[in-house]
Amino acid sequence: MTTDHLLRMSETPIELELSVQPSSQPESERGLQPPPLFQLPLPTQVPSDAHQQTQLQPELQLSESDPEHQHQAKPVCINYRRLLLLLLGFSLCAAILGLVYYMHHNHQKSNIQTDKVTPCVSPACQWASARLSMSADPFTQPCDYFLFTCGSDALSPDNGVRQRGQGIPGHPQNLKEKVVWTERRGQSKEREDRGLRKEKIPDRKTVLLQYLREILGSKSNDRLGSTAVQKAKGFYRSCLDTKSIETAGAEPFLTLIQKLGGWAVSGQWNRTDFNSTLSLLMRDYATFPFFNLYVGKDPNEIARGTTKRYIQIDQPDLLIPIEWNSRTLKSQAKTQTLRPFLAACQRYLALLGARPSSSMIHVGTFISLSSELAVTAAPLHYRLSKRQLYQRMTIRELQNRAPAIDWLRCLQAAFHPLPLIEDDHVLLHNYPYIVQMSRIIGIWLNKHELMTSGPVHTYMVLNLLHTLMPALDSRFSGTAKNLSMDLGDTEGVADRWKHCVLETERGFDNVLTHLLSERTAHREAEEIIQNIFSSFKSKLHELKWTDQKALQFVMKKVQSLTPRLWTTKEISSEAELDLLFSKVTVNTNSFFSNYVQLLSLWQKRRSRLLTEQAEAADILSVTPFLLGDELLFPMGMFTPPLFHPTFPRAMNYGVMGFLMAKDILHLILPDVYSQSETVHAVGECVWAHYLTVTEKTGRGTLSAAQQQEVWVQYSALQIALQAYHQSLKSNPSDTSISGLSDTPLFLTSFSQVHCDSDPYSEFMPLEPSFLITVICAQSDLCPTSLQCPNETQQHSLQTC
Missing domain, CATH: 1.10.1380.10 (Neutral endopeptidase , domain2)
Structure with missing residues (x-):
């Protein structure tokens, strides 16, 4: 072979094509693959025969057309193959070394991150972890959060709002996707009807009553504690003792009537x-x-x-x-x-x-x-x-x-x-x-x-x-219930425990306030109050105002407010409580006599209100309110599962932080809505996301009240998230739960709130958890893109 010929051969372009086909790999190997964003192109098989034929076609044609060159072409072909195998070997070694380095580096990085985030193992966190495991994950199952709207009657289906499950790719109510759904359900039985059975956190008033129920039902330290506390718990237990109430019948009331001089119905009346x-x-x-x-x-x-x-x-x-x-x-x-x-x-x-x-x-x-x-x-x-x-x-x-x-x-x-x-x-x-x-x-x-x-x-x-x-016994309450039904009242009777908690609060409000104050994490509550309010004020500056005077008007009002936890200084010790209730005698076997004493206590409570200067704390209040220049947050807001001092801050801010921000916005909303153009724009932007994802583009309009509520809840989520990130700057350490931490835990916790029961919930035209999708649009906050697994269109949505 001549020198010129060798030079010409060296100038022949050599192309290396590395084919990656993960779908052909076994399941065990695919399970070891790194995340898609960091997946490296690995050579999984040698070049195909067809590809080799394409690369060697000039040489083969030469050898067939000219027999004299067959002997000369053979060593050239051998050299070419050796060179190709050599390069392929180097590439394979480099890829393997790169993969080893990547996995080692990624493992070290994972260990560092794990070391930084300490799992929360408190009893409250263990309960929360179990609850999260029973709910759908908004990142792995985003479609489950498009299933229904909060105000089912707010907009009709004709206006573009789906009923539960309609228009969701892969949902059984979507006939076009019925076959796909059947296959998916067979592959993952765990997800069957997940959207229909996912648990929701109860409304805030029910959460508070359940917490008070646990306090009143606890028997710990009853003999060693305050006598007033023992009396409150004894009253609650006697209320639950329906067997004794049924046995007593109407006799206690008839005895009381005789003490009042009788009445003509019984035939004995003293004409008092x-x-x-x-x-x-x-x-x-x-x-x-x-x-x-x-x-x-x-x-x-x-x-x-x-x-x-x-x-x-x-x-x-x-x-x-x-x-x-x-x-x-x-x-x-x-x-x-x-x-x-x-x-x-x-x-x-x-x-x-x-x-x-x-x-x-x-x-x-x-x-x-x-x-x-x-x-x-x-x-x-x-x-x-x-x-x-x-x-x-x-x-x-x-x-x-x-x-x-x-x-x-x-x-x-x-x-x-x-x-x-x-x-x-x-x-x-x-x-x-x-x-x-x-x-x-x-x-x-x-x-x-x-x-x-x-x-x-x-x-x-x-x-x-x-x-x-x-x-009195159930014959009286049953008669009252039947009358209510005849009058068109279809509201059901409250659970007995709930009724008993409310009755206990009527007479023993000071005792319950004391018990709740003992169990409230004052420092943590004050911290989240201040951070949320600070983030709220920052949000106001971001709005587009009609003019500078409008911003100054609202900010002047907001700056004059002092947010704080609403506590009472009226009763400061158990000794004072014991003295206040010293004349109360609780009979655990006679709820009627206990109830009569409660009525007397209730009247004394009214008398105290006439002379008190400070506003007494309402233990049953669960939303903040304005009192003069103070923005007061009741202690009843900061109870589990909505809030707990041992929860990761991400969880507290994702649930309670959102609810607090929403409440503040509702209080200030009249001033903001009349002076800012952002409310309408943001409301329509979020609604456009919803219509696009649910394939209802171009249909449905929101009323002014619905625009306001969408803006309020979306802004509240932004405010809570910003407040959480600000808290991380002052204190970077936070715990994890169920393997989640930071923003993913924040958003996952928020997804558990669902439609909060407040006077404005009827105006919310979509599931609040859908706001996660809007937050994650064109954002690096979320760990993955929120797209339905079998959705063909990839929507490009603007940031609201």
């Missing part, structure tokens, strides 16, 4: 004085048959900074069903409901031992008196239009205008031991009713009390029965 009986019902049994009592401030004085509280007198909660006649502008008894109401009253009297021959007389006079009082009552909207609220007058003036009631005597009994005089002011919320009520009572006392039936006294006794009905 009307005002004496009324004041006794108000003082000891929190029963107000003819009017209601409240304690509160005068809104006309609030603007001047006055904190004085007044006794406020309103129309009562009438037992008889009534309706408002907009033509005559009067209330009237509902004709169609009088028959079931009459039947219920007869049933009550029968349970109390009334003779059938006389019960109809008592029921008839009760309904007649109730109807007369109902005519003078008026709904709130009418009283507001007539400016009948907060009408001020002295007790002396009230006595002159409504003389049938001994007002000073009754009010002194209701607010005992506070000293009241005739010159003290009260506020009326329906002055015409109070005047007419007094006239009606006067007529009935003068004309009808001479009757042996004693209708006014019977009216008061039946109102007392209504007050004490929660402490």
